[in-house]
Amino acid sequence: MRVYVPDYTLEAPGTVDQVLRLLAREPGVWRPMAGGTDLMVLFEAGQLPYRNLVGLWRIPELRGITASETHVTLGALTTYTQIQRSELMRAEFPLLVRAASWTGAVATQNRGTLAGNIANGSPAADSPPALLVYDADIVLLSERDPRWLRYSHFHTGYKTNLMEPDEIISHISLPRTTAGCxxxxxxxxxxxxxxxxxxxxxxxxxxxxxxxxxxxxxxxxxxxxxxxxxxxxxxxxxxxxxxxxxxxxxxxxxxxxxxxxxxxxxxxxxxxxxxxxxxxxxxxxxx
Ligand SMILES: Cc1cc2nc3c(=O)[nH]c(=O)nc-3n(C[C@H](O)[C@H](O)[C@H](O)COP(=O)(O)OP(=O)(O)OC[C@H]3O[C@@H](n4cnc5c(N)ncnc54)[C@H](O)[C@@H]3O)c2cc1C
Missing domain, CATH: 3.30.390.50 (CO dehydrogenase flavoprotein, C-terminal domain)
Structure with a gap:
């Protein structure tokens, strides 16, 4: 089935605050879109159930890999290519780098994001086993207080999770405890x-x-x-x-x-x- 494009709306505000305001105003109506590699497959097939998408791709606050003494933090929009290119990730979290290298081909690796892989929730996705053994936390933002969740608690069943409709994943945090492992x-x-x-x-x-x-x-x-x-x-x-x-x-x-x-x-x-x-x-x- 082909899609009728005018049936869909895409908003692309440039800040996290604007996205959160939109999600809070009409919870469940708007669906975040990051790289679109999962959502656009559904769209093309005429199977995308969400009519209103809010784009995250151009939001700089959701990008980048940073390190503190105790944690490495990946912005939600971190792509598989960025994970593979990070010296820090290769040194301390090689399993996530290997999983990123297995994810699709180059085009998908340039566009697909880590938070998108988590939120999509496929039991066969490549990054979750690595995130689980690295004891990842995820940070959820909404207009309420930010929430930190142990990633191992996030998925609740087949493609279901603890994220509320007005929340987005903003970061993924990995404790730097892999030395000697x-x-x-x-x-x-x-x-x-x-x-x-x-x-x-x-x-x-x-x-x-x-x-x-x-x-x-x-x-x-x-x-x-x-x-x-x-x-x-x-x-x-x-x-x-x-x-x-x-x-x-x-x-x-x-x-x-x-x-x-x-x-x-x-x-x-x-x-x-x-x-x-x-x-x-x-x-x-x-x-
Ligand atoms: C050709 C092809 C090959 C692929 N191969 C693989 C593979 O080998 N292994 C694998 O694991 N996956 C694979 N995928 C699936 C896909 O690329 C990944 O799941 C990717 O990480 C999704 O990220 P995205 O940014 O494109 O997500 P999107 O398509 O933008 O979104 C996916 C879901 O996540 C939600 N979402 C996205 N970002 C956020 C956020 N920050 N907060 C809250 N919700 C959010 C969206 O609402 C949507 O429900 C493939 C896809 C394609 C098209």
Whole structure:
């Protein structure tokens, strides 16, 4: 179905305050648009349910990667290309850089934004597993007080989240606590490039004298939303890593996922790959 363009309205105010005023005046009527790489696909297909879009792309306050002593903060409009070009991101958050390099092709990487990927909420999106193991926080702005949310609490189900209709994501904040950690990310898809993942697993671990001091594990494409695997982490933390512990963790991770059969894969395959990826990550940590 082709779209009838005059049915749609696009406002593009130049400041966050103007956007928030518009969203507060008519909550649920206006939908933020950043790079448009998700929204314009729906638009082209005649499936965009929102008639009124408010553009964020030209708002400088939502751009840039900055660092304090304790955190790296990415503006909502940070693109995949900017993530890959940042020396700081490559040094401290390499999994997010790798996920950015897997996201679409160059045109999508130049235009697609990190906040757009988060808000779109696909369980198969590439950046969420990395954001989850890096313990990201997201900052939500509205005409009310700003809200800081743990990213691991943000998604509530398939494409649902805790953001109110009058809120936008303004920043994503990453604690600078990755020094000395092992970083792991693997995506299994039909092809190496430009494929939607069947399973993706991200891991971050700090080993001290053979004992797991800290571990975080996250998965994409095996539940209605990207998930952090807290129970599997609990099996592993403060333990000496050996084959028996790895087997315990593999049994635990199966209880945390709820994969489905769909056009890309089967639940059975996704379960087996999840277990294999966890095995690969944990085996890489063995002395
Ligand atoms: C050809 C192609 C290939 C792709 N490949 C991949 C891939 O490999 N991996 C992958 O994960 N994704 C992929 N995508 C999906 C898409 O590029 C990403 O999800 C992208 O990050 C979306 O960002 P955007 O700025 O373009 O979002 P938009 O399309 O502008 O918006 C997407 C959603 O987020 C909301 N939104 C955007 N910004 C904000 C904000 N600051 N606050 C609140 N809500 C906001 C919008 O209202 C909308 O609901 C692909 C898309 C295309 C077209």
């Amino acid at each position: 092992v970083h792991y990310l693997r995506k299994v898809g039909t092809r190496k490039a430009q494929a939607i993942s069947k399973v993706a697993l991200a891991g971050l671990a700090k080993i001290n004298d053979g004992t797991i001091e800290r571990i975080r594990i996250a998965l994409g494409s095996v539940a209605p939303m990207p998930i952090r695997c807290h129970q599997t982490e609990a099996v592993l933390v403060d333990r000496e890593l050996d084959r028996a512990t790895i087997e315990e963790a593999k049994a635990a991770i199966v209880t945390e996922i709820s994969p489905i059969d769909d056009i890309r894969s089967t639940a059975e395959y996704r379960t087996r790959v999840t277990v294999n990826l966890l095995d690969e990550f944990l085996t890489s940590l063995l002395p």
